[in-house]
Amino acid sequence: MSGRQRFIGAVLVVVTAAVPAAAQAPSSGQAAKKSDDPIQTEQRKLRQTEEKLKEERRKAAEARAKETSLLAELDQVEQRLADKQRDISRLDGRIKKV
Numbered sequence: 001m002s003g004r005q006r007f008i009g010a011v012l013v014v015v016t017a018a019v020p021a022a023a024q025a026p027s028s029g030q031a032a033k034k035s036d037d038p039i040q041t042e043q044r045k046l047r048q049t050e051e052k053l054k055e056e057r058r059k060a061a062e063a064r065a066k067e068t069s070l071l072a073e074l075d076q077v078e079q080r081l082a083d084k085q086r087d088i089s090r091l092d093g094r095i096k097k098v
Contacts, residue, residue, distance in 0.1 A: 036044075
């Protein structure tokens with residue numbers, strides 16, 4: 001498994017672990033009055049769920065953007081490493097001639 005694949009796997013593990021944890025967090029608006037109409041209660045729950053969904057989607061979009069950025073950076077690092085390895089091989093060949 002390449003370093004890139006391990007990195008992508010680690011990012012996915014972090015994102016996957018964060019989503020259920022955020023969904024289980026208690027909401028501050030859950031201290032509803034007992035005299036609320038059942039329809040109002042359901043509407044409030046629906047709004048809270050929609051807000052959580054919107055937040056999770058925002059977080060997922062941020063994670064995707066960060067992953068793309070990190071993958072581009074990783075590609076650059078891999079290219080520099082390949083360049084350095086070619087330089088070492090060339091220098092090694094020159095040393096052997098001497």
